[in-house]
Amino acid sequence: MLATSMSMTRESRRTTPTCGTPWMSNVPTLNGSTGVMSVWAEAGTAQASATNRPSIRVRRITLLLCESDPLRECGCTPGAPGCQGGRASNPYTEQMRRASVATACGAVCVLALLVTPRLVTGQAAETARSVVLFVGDGVDDHQLTIARNYLLGADGVFVFETFEHQAAAKVLTVLEADPRVPEYVGDSASGGTAIAAGVVTSRGRIATRAGTGEPVPTLLELAAGAGKRTGIVTTSSVTDATPASFVAHIGGRFCEGPSDMLPTPTDPRCPDDLKARGGAGSIAEQLAVSGVDVLLGGGYEYFDQPDEAGVSVLHRAREAGYRIVRGPAGLREAEGDSGPILGLFGDGTLPVEWVGEGGSRARPVQVTAAGQVIAPEPFRCVENPDFGSRPTLEAMTRSALTRLESAPTGFFLMVESASIDKQAHRGDPCGQIGETRALDQAVRVAVAFQERHPDTLILVASDHGHAAQIVPWPSLFAARRSDAQYPPGKVARLRTLEGGLMAVSYGTNTHYLEEHTGTQVPVYAQGPGAAAVRGLIRQSDLFRIVRRALALE
Numbered sequence: 001m002l003a004t005s006m007s008m009t010r011e012s013r014r015t016t017p018t019c020g021t022p023w024m025s026n027v028p029t030l031n032g033s034t035g036v037m038s039v040w041a042e043a044g045t046a047q048a049s050a051t052n053r054p055s056i057r058v059r060r061i062t063l064l065l066c067e068s069d070p071l072r073e074c075g076c077t078p079g080a081p082g083c084q085g086g087r088a089s090n091p092y093t094e095q096m097r098r099a100s101v102a103t104a105c106g107a108v109c110v111l112a113l114l115v116t117p118r119l120v121t122g123q124a125a126e127t128a129r130s131v132v133l134f135v136g137d138g139v140d141d142h143q144l145t146i147a148r149n150y151l152l153g154a155d156g157v158f159v160f161e162t163f164e165h166q167a168a169a170k171v172l173t174v175l176e177a178d179p180r181v182p183e184y185v186g187d188s189a190s191g192g193t194a195i196a197a198g199v200v201t202s203r204g205r206i207a208t209r210a211g212t213g214e215p216v217p218t219l220l221e222l223a224a225g226a227g228k229r230t231g232i233v234t235t236s237s238v239t240d241a242t243p244a245s246f247v248a249h250i251g252g253r254f255c256e257g258p259s260d261m262l263p264t265p266t267d268p269r270c271p272d273d274l275k276a277r278g279g280a281g282s283i284a285e286q287l288a289v290s291g292v293d294v295l296l297g298g299g300y301e302y303f304d305q306p307d308e309a310g311v312s313v314l315h316r317a318r319e320a321g322y323r324i325v326r327g328p329a330g331l332r333e334a335e336g337d338s339g340p341i342l343g344l345f346g347d348g349t350l351p352v353e354w355v356g357e358g359g360s361r362a363r364p365v366q367v368t369a370a371g372q373v374i375a376p377e378p379f380r381c382v383e384n385p386d387f388g389s390r391p392t393l394e395a396m397t398r399s400a401l402t403r404l405e406s407a408p409t410g411f412f413l414m415v416e417s418a419s420i421d422k423q424a425h426r427g428d429p430c431g432q433i434g435e436t437r438a439l440d441q442a443v444r445v446a447v448a449f450q451e452r453h454p455d456t457l458i459l460v461a462s463d464h465g466h467a468a469q470i471v472p473w474p475s476l477f478a479a480r481r482s483d484a485q486y487p488p489g490k491v492a493r494l495r496t497l498e499g500g501l502m503a504v505s506y507g508t509n510t511h512y513l514e515e516h517t518g519t520q521v522p523v524y525a526q527g528p529g530a531a532a533v534r535g536l537i538r539q540s541d542l543f544r545i546v547r548r549a550l551a552l553e
Contacts, residue, residue, distance in 0.1 A: 128457035128528040128549040129410035130228075132401070132446045133219075133542075134160075135195065135242050136439050137188055138421030138432075140465035140519050146429060146504055147436035149470070150381065153498050158440045159447060160460040165530040167523045169539040171464050176202035179210040185518040188421065189253040191463025191539060192245030196220070196414075198543030206241065206283070207249045213272070215249035219543060220292065222552045223412035229293045230411060231400045233442075235393050235435065236349045236418030237299030238342075239283040242463060246414050248286040250279075257284045257302035258313065275308050282307075288317035291340065294403050294413070296396045298346035300326070317342055328391045331399055341403070345390045352419050353392065354434025355384045362427035362490035362506050378493040378501055381430035393417060393438040397445045405449075412550065415442055424466040425513045427490045427506040432468065450527055457529045457549050461542055462521035467514035471505040489514060 136143075148156050172194065173186035179202065186194075187203045194200060196218040202210035207218055220230045232243045239248075239256035255261050255270035261282055263269045273279035280286050284302040287295060303313040314324060322342040325331050334341050360379040367373055391399070397415050404411040417439035423431030443460060450456045467489070489507040496502050508515040523542065525533035529549025532541075547553055 126528050126531075126549070127455075127551055129455040130404070130407070130453065131223075131412050131457045131459065131546050131550055132449070133195075133412070133414045133546065134439065134443055134446070134458070134460040135192070135414065135416045136420055136436070136460065136462050137236075137242055137416060137418045138424050138464060138466035138516070139417075139436075139439075139462035140517070140521050142469040143420055143424065143432060143436065143466055144522070146468055146470060146502070147433045149502055150429075150433050150494060150496055151437055151440075153496075158436075158443075160440070160443045160458075160524040163458075163460070163524040163526040163530070165525040165533040167525075167533045167535055167537050168520045169461065169523050169537050169542070170520050171518065171539050172200045174200055174202055174210050176205070176210050185516050186464045187253075187516060188241035188463045189245065192242040194539040195461060195463065195542045196245040198540045198547075200540055204253050205251060206244045206253055207246075208251060213251050218246050219546050219552075220246040220412055220414065222547060223550060224291065226550070226552055227409045228411050228550070229404050229407035231294030231404055231413040232292055232296070233294070233393070233396045233400050233413070234297035234416040234418050235352075235438065236297060236416065236422070237302060238287060238295050238297040238344070239299045239302045240297075240349070240418060242416045242418065243297065243414065244283045244287075247290050247292055248280070248283045250283060250286070255282050256299070257305045258282050258307045259305050260302075282313075284313045285316065287342075288313050288322070289320045291320070293340050293411075294400045295322075295341065296331075296343040296345075296391075296400060298344065298348050298350045300344040301347040303342075303344060328389055328395070331391055331395075335399070335402065343391075343396070349418065349422060350390055351386045351388070352384055352423060352428075352431040352434050353387050353438060354381045354430045356380075356428065356430040356492070357382055360430075360492070362429065362492035362504060364490050376491055376493050378495045379430075380495050381433055384434070392441070394441040394445055397442040401445065401449050405453075410455075410550070412546075415446075417442065421464075421466060421516075424468050424506070425515075427467075427492070427514055429468060429492050429494060429504045447526070455528060457527035457546070458525065459530075459533070459542065459546065460522075460524040461539075462523075463539075465517040465519035465521055467506045467508040467517060468504050469507075471503050
């Protein structure tokens with residue numbers, strides 16, 4: 001037990017009972033038999049007075065324990081309900097038994113401070129040499145559950161779901177016209193900027209502040225400034241919103257190449273970011289001279305364009321020292337080259353690894369004139385023949401880690417599984433399931449790397465939630481046409497490996513593209529600095545967690 005001299009909040013002192021004192025009022029019950037109440041509080045920093053132990057910060061206060069074993073010291077009456085041999089019994093595990101109090105004893109024991117140790121600044125165990133940050137674009141609990149059910153079964157688990165430290169992140173976005181007003185559904189640009197730069201911005205902005213356009217420094221830039229090597233890996237174009245948020249600064253996410261800069265009838269684009277107006281140019285132009293050591297993904301079409309001076313962006317990249325590779329053979333050949341590499345394995349977003357049988361996707365539900373629902377035909381997921389010989393996300397992640405492993409002072413690597421989002425937009429469950437599988441396989445590569453290099457922090461995060469959710473079938477639908485209820489979007493039915501049927505509904509939009517949702521998103525962490533990932537955090541807190549772990553403050 002902790003020393004009783006440890007500092008506590010005013011509220012916790014006020015509610016402290018003593019051992020053996022009946023004090024059951026206002027204490028909620030667990031299964032009607034165990035008085036348990038947990039209070040989250042900042043209780044200051046408690047120093048270990050007589051030892052050399054690190055400082056700790058009190059995070060959780062639980063009303064329960066006596067100074068050693070409360071259920072032994074407080075005791076109970078032998079023969080009373082819930083009492084065995086003078087000790088209160090409980091159907092839970094020994095850990096739960098020690099953290100419970102039997103009401104049959106008529107006693108509640110002293111407050112025990114269950115604390116999460118936090119090593120103080122300077123403790124090497126909390127400083128990471130390198131960070132691998134995964135962003136599952138569009139990942140939320142629904143998207144993970146759909147993929148997990150199909151890939152691993154209802155009781156399965158992804159490797160990152162076994163990480164010790166987990167949290168939920170609030171996705172915060174603001175209006176461009178008035179940044180004081182929240183917008184409750186974000187996009188990959190605002191979400192990517194929150195993670196990469198630690199600021200809450202408006203939809204569409206890339207590492208710039210809402211309203212003003214002021215550029216903000218990113219984790220990748222800070223890491224490079226500290227002498228670390230850097231990398232970006234994605235299954236989308238390297239110019240897409242999430243990867244761009246770590247490298248570029250521009251007013252609009254769709255200004256990916258030089259030809260995308262001028263306004264269109266539906267998009268103001270980025271005329272103020274033109275080089276002729278003193279800007280840094282398009283996202284591709286900025287990446288070409290960024291100095292990022294590893295850039296792997298799609299997006300060739302945005303580099304194969306002339307800039308304002310009529311010079312190809314690819315040529316600019318070569319001038320900056322980049323080796324350009326277009327396929328897995330080129331990637332292998334470049335393994336011995338220590339210079340920066342720009343791998344462009346597709347014109348835009350890379351093809352997904354999985355598709356539905358016969359190209360099946362979710363489709364609108366149809367009802368006969370008699371009101372009978374016409375159920376979509378069930379299908380399975382199969383390999384996508386259009387994927388070809390392109391490197392997988394797993395292969396690109398392994399290649400990036402191999403290239404960065406020898407960095408003298410460590411590295412920062414961002415890996416994006418982009419098409420969970422893109423396939424959810426299309427109502428394609430197999431596309432997003434296959435992409436979630438790719439994310440899991442890439443994380444496994446990082447975990448294996450971490451086993452060899454335990455000073456590596458791994459984070460798995462998300463930029464926003466998405467449309468798909470598992471729904472019952474056919475209980476959504478009424479028996480009579482006049483009462484027929486069904487989703488306004490589209491539904492797919494998947495035959496799972498367990499022999500079941502899983503109905504996936506895309507119900508945010510009747511448009512051909514589904515939309516994001518405003519839910520909180522999961523975060524998983526393992527390695528030095530991971531203990532900061534807990535509870536409910538802001539998405540922008542991830543910037544500070546990584547910055548602190550890499551000692552970039």
